[in-house]
Amino acid sequence: MIIGLLFYGIILSFLALFVRKKYNFLRWIIFSFYIFLTLFLTITIGKDSTYFETFNLISILNFDLSLNFRITPLGWLFTLFTTLLLFLTSIFSIVKNKNEDAERLINFFWFILIISNTGLFLADDLFTLFIFWELIGISSYFVISPGWVSSFRAVNYYFIFSIICSFFMFSGIMILYEGTGTFSIQKNVLYFISLFENSPLNAIFVAISLIIGFFVKSALFPFHIWPAQAHAKAPDDFSSVLSGIIIKYGLYRTILFFIPLFLFIKEYPVNHIMVNNIPLFSHILAWSGAITSIIATFLAIESNDMKKLAAYSTVANMGYITTALFSLSSFGIAGAIFHTINHAIFKTAIFLSIAAVKYRTHETQMHKLGGMAYKMPVTFLTFLLAIISAAGIPPLNGYVSKWMIYQGLLSSKFPFLTLAIFLSSTGAFMYLFRALHSIFLGQLPEKFDNVKEVPFLMQIPMYILMFLMVSIGIFPQFVINLINSVLTSYNISNINIKNSMIFSPLSGIDSVKVFLAFTGSFILAFILYLIGKPRKHVQPLDTYTAGQDPADFNLTRELYHFAYKFYGPFEHMFDSFRTDTKEFYDSIERKINEIGGYFRDFQSGSIRGTIYTFMLSFVLIIIYWWLL
Amino acid sequence: MMNNYIVRFLIGSLTSIILGLLYMGIGRKFIARIRRCYAGPFYQSFIDVIKLFSKHSISHHWIMDFGIMMGFSGIIATVIFLPIGNFYVFPDMKGNLIIIMYFMTIGYLGMAMGVSASGNPNSPIGIGRALALMIGYEIPFALAVILLIFANGSSLLYNIIQTQQGSIYNWNLLKYPFAFIGTIIALQGMLGEQPFDAMIAPAEIASGPMVELSGKFLGFGFLQHASQIFLETGIITAMFLGGGTIIGFFTKQLFLYLLTLSIASVFPRFRFEDGVKFFWTIPTSFVLFQLILFLIKR
Numbered sequence: 001m002i003i004g005l006l007f008y009g010i011i012l013s014f015l016a017l018f019v020r021k022k023y024n025f026l027r028w029i030i031f032s033f034y035i036f037l038t039l040f041l042t043i044t045i046g047k048d049s050t051y052f053e054t055f056n057l058i059s060i061l062n063f064d065l066s067l068n069f070r071i072t073p074l075g076w077l078f079t080l081f082t083t084l085l086l087f088l089t090s091i092f093s094i095v096k097n098k099n100e101d102a103e104r105l106i107n108f109f110w111f112i113l114i115i116s117n118t119g120l121f122l123a124d125d126l127f128t129l130f131i132f133w134e135l136i137g138i139s140s141y142f143v144i145s146p147g148w149v150s151s152f153r154a155v156n157y158y159f160i161f162s163i164i165c166s167f168f169m170f171s172g173i174m175i176l177y178e179g180t181g182t183f184s185i186q187k188n189v190l191y192f193i194s195l196f197e198n199s200p201l202n203a204i205f206v207a208i209s210l211i212i213g214f215f216v217k218s219a220l221f222p223f224h225i226w227p228a229q230a231h232a233k234a235p236d237d238f239s240s241v242l243s244g245i246i247i248k249y250g251l252y253r254t255i256l257f258f259i260p261l262f263l264f265i266k267e268y269p270v271n272h273i274m275v276n277n278i279p280l281f282s283h284i285l286a287w288s289g290a291i292t293s294i295i296a297t298f299l300a301i302e303s304n305d306m307k308k309l310a311a312y313s314t315v316a317n318m319g320y321i322t323t324a325l326f327s328l329s330s331f332g333i334a335g336a337i338f339h340t341i342n343h344a345i346f347k348t349a350i351f352l353s354i355a356a357v358k359y360r361t362h363e364t365q366m367h368k369l370g371g372m373a374y375k376m377p378v379t380f381l382t383f384l385l386a387i388i389s390a391a392g393i394p395p396l397n398g399y400v401s402k403w404m405i406y407q408g409l410l411s412s413k414f415p416f417l418t419l420a421i422f423l424s425s426t427g428a429f430m431y432l433f434r435a436l437h438s439i440f441l442g443q444l445p446e447k448f449d450n451v452k453e454v455p456f457l458m459q460i461p462m463y464i465l466m467f468l469m470v471s472i473g474i475f476p477q478f479v480i481n482l483i484n485s486v487l488t489s490y491n492i493s494n495i496n497i498k499n500s501m502i503f504s505p506l507s508g509i510d511s512v513k514v515f516l517a518f519t520g521s522f523i524l525a526f527i528l529y530l531i532g533k534p535r536k537h538v539q540p541l542d543t544y545t546a547g548q549d550p551a552d553f554n555l556t557r558e559l560y561h562f563a564y565k566f567y568g569p570f571e572h573m574f575d576s577f578r579t580d581t582k583e584f585y586d587s588i589e590r591k592i593n594e595i596g597g598y599f600r601d602f603q604s605g606s607i608r609g610t611i612y613t614f615m616l617s618f619v620l621i622i623i624y625w626w627l628l
Numbered sequence: 629m630m631n632n633y634i635v636r637f638l639i640g641s642l643t644s645i646i647l648g649l650l651y652m653g654i655g656r657k658f659i660a661r662i663r664r665c666y667a668g669p670f671y672q673s674f675i676d677v678i679k680l681f682s683k684h685s686i687s688h689h690w691i692m693d694f695g696i697m698m699g700f701s702g703i704i705a706t707v708i709f710l711p712i713g714n715f716y717v718f719p720d721m722k723g724n725l726i727i728i729m730y731f732m733t734i735g736y737l738g739m740a741m742g743v744s745a746s747g748n749p750n751s752p753i754g755i756g757r758a759l760a761l762m763i764g765y766e767i768p769f770a771l772a773v774i775l776l777i778f779a780n781g782s783s784l785l786y787n788i789i790q791t792q793q794g795s796i797y798n799w800n801l802l803k804y805p806f807a808f809i810g811t812i813i814a815l816q817g818m819l820g821e822q823p824f825d826a827m828i829a830p831a832e833i834a835s836g837p838m839v840e841l842s843g844k845f846l847g848f849g850f851l852q853h854a855s856q857i858f859l860e861t862g863i864i865t866a867m868f869l870g871g872g873t874i875i876g877f878f879t880k881q882l883f884l885y886l887l888t889l890s891i892a893s894v895f896p897r898f899r900f901e902d903g904v905k906f907f908w909t910i911p912t913s914f915v916l917f918q919l920i921l922f923l924i925k926r
Binding site: 393419426434514557563 | 741
């Protein structure tokens with residue numbers, strides 16, 4: 001069934017290539033339909049099934065290269081929410097790309113992406129995982145930069161980081177394969193654990209090569225700059241996929257490999273260095289998450305481009321998730337998985353509302369916008385709920401997972417990690433409010449007087465996302481029960497949840513009551529509002545000029561929009577700490593160019609020389625192989 | 629069941645409003661005594677609020693109305709989770725500290741959204757300062773919260789109060805004096821009193837966030853501030869001064885508020901970035917010192 005699904009996806013993707021340009025939207029409708037099919041199948045298969053499927057691709061020299069798929073609780077959960085969010089994004093894309101003069105290949109690459117998404121999460125062996133991993137990397141490369149000059153440089157950052165990531169991942173996989181002789185994930189994970197007991201040096205090499213891939217793909221420090229480049233320059237609807245979903249792949253793979261390993265070490269800590277009852281390596285990873293979240297938070301506070309701000313916010317959230325995951329308590333791991341899902345939901349909402357604003361205004365610099373809420377109320381409400389959720393404020397979905405993260409960190413006694421999360425969380429409130437104010441509130445510039453709300457088809461995903469954010473916030477038990485089955489598959493104690501009441505070692509919350517408390521208070525406020533004398537509606541500029549014509553004073557609304565350098569003096573506090581990571585990578589790029597230039601001179605551009613070099617190296621490789 | 633909750637909810641919210649206004653009135657008289665001048669009666673704040681709600685008001689957009697209401701309801705919703713003496717609205721969530729800290733922010737967000745929608749540039753300037761100061765005072769406060777959660781093994785204010793019962797020597801004030809000093813300084817910032825009143829700064833940015841508020845909107849601002857005083861002094865009372873019975877709890881709150889005011893009335897104003905720096909150095913190192921002492925002792 002899974003192979004059939006992927007196969008039909010490929011057929012549909014080729015069919016969509018033949019749609020004529022005049023009926024561009026048809027192509028995207030086919031795409032949405034396919035994602036809906038995937039979603040439907042994912043739900044019907046169910047999380048508890050022990051479904052298994054094999055497809056013999058080819059087998060050379062004892063190398064069994066077959067595609068194996070298996071449904072695990074974790075893979076199923078990730079497939080479910082990524083497919084759901086991809087579906088919502090695809091509905092948004094129908095209208096967005098209708099009049100876009102984009103290459104039809106973009107749609108093709110989106111297809112490849114969604115096929116690989118399903119394949120990656122349901123893969124049962126490392127070979128399958130790696131194939132789909134690479135397909136995602138390549139297809140997203142072409143989607144980010146559909147022939148635009150502006151995004152070409154950004155996409156190169158993304159591509160080079162992806163290549164580094166796959167290179168290390170491949171070497172790690174190959175070392176594991178050498179030991180086990182099979183690509184099966186379960187066997188390799190067991191071998192990985194035993195490797196840590198028998199030959200720690202080898203194991204550490206594998207671990208580092210796998211973890212570098214995770215660091216790169218999930219944009220942890222010091223690789224935290226590529227999202228700000230790639231997410232910001234990608235097409236607007238694709239940014240939400242990049243930020244909400246693609247950044248999670250590294251996390252998925254890390255959960256697969258490292259959580260069993262660290263839990264094993266935590267249980268049998270002989271011969272291992274332990275800090276605070278968790279392995280030292282895990283502790284370092286948790287700290288790198290915390291450092292990432294703090295750095296990304298301050299970078300987000302400084303950025304003036306709304307897509308960059310959202311991209312840095314993604315990096316900060318990946319930091320929280322990493323910290324919680326490697327604190328290795330059941331609440332930490334569950335909170336990390338829950339926050340992954342919640343982050344995907346609210347970040348999709350943030351990026352879609354940004355895309356909606358950009359669709360109408362073609363502007364991403366925040367200080368040039370303003371007052372969009374008065375023209376686009378649905379987009380505004382989506383953004384508002386998304387930032388409430390992102391800041392972890394009750395009663396929306398973000399707070400449940402953040403609360404769980406805090407319970408995990410506090411109950412396993414990590415004071416300074418908790419403090420780091422507190423700091424970046426408060427910082428999150430700062431930059432999110434700044435985005436809300438600069439884009440949606442304040443003064444509406446005169447040039448945007450005729451802006452309208454986006455078409456209804458674009459609003460549909462926003463309504464669904466708002467519904468998801470509110471309902472998961474009130475009834476988190478539906479998601480937590482799914483996460484509990486993931487925890488069971490890793491032999492971790494479940495989250496104690498009874499209806500909507502979650503019990504942690506430190507306290508308990510009932511999210512329905514939290515919601516009711518807020519609703520009750522709002523009703524009280526509304527009654528007070530009705531009791532007070534009715535208000536009068538006045539145009540903003542009228543109050544500044546005491547009723548005279550603002551034009552007489554050369555006053556425009558833009559002059560009154562305070563958005564540029566919103567936290568200026570606060571940013572100046574960090575002037576002496578500022579280091580330019582981008583400049584660091586650029587200098588590496590210049591060095592590599594220099595070396596490349598040396599080789600270019602050496603070859604002197606003749607094709608014959610190149611061919612000779614190639615043949616010589618080929619012969620050398622064969623001799624090497626033969627000697628071995 | 630439901631009626632029971634509604635009654636408790638009303639008791640909790642109205643207590644916070646009424647007592648908060650009362651503290652404000654007493655505070656005015658207190659400041660007047662320090663400055664050797666006269667103030668209105670202690671019930672002046674009630675008169676002010678009633679007067680404001682009965683006056684005409686102007687609004688620029690529905691988001692402004694919505695934001696102001698959301699700000700007020702956020703603070704009220706937080707008060708619901710605060711133990712008021714030995715009174716709890718939700719018996720199964722007796723003062724969940726993490727929820728309280730996060731719920732407070734929806735009040736700030738609502739107020740900030742409402743005043744931003746008014747379009748006056750002074751409001752977002754004030755809000756920007758307030759949020760920057762918030763990242764300042766959150767750090768010592770969060771450290772103190774972490775310390776108490778570690779010490780009690782629970783993040784419920786109820787349990788933190790329980791361990792302080794018996795005698796005055798059990799109070800966290802005497803057990804963790806440095807943490808208390810740091811938290812008191814953080815409280816100064818939370819309430820927005822001098823030297824951390826850069827967000828209001830009447831002489832610079834014309835009362836900042838409140839500049840466009842009139843009539844009932846200003847009334848909401850008053851009520852929100854009143855509940856905020858009640859809430860924040862209440863949290864510190866429960867954390868460090870042993871909670872207590874109803875009367876004892878209110879007295880301790882009033883004491884904390886007057887302490888804040890007496891500091892406020894003798895200090896000039898910090899620039900807000902200096903305020904943030906101050907919060908990250910002096911109070912943070914006090915609380916950090918206490919936390920490290922605690923961790924070493926454990």
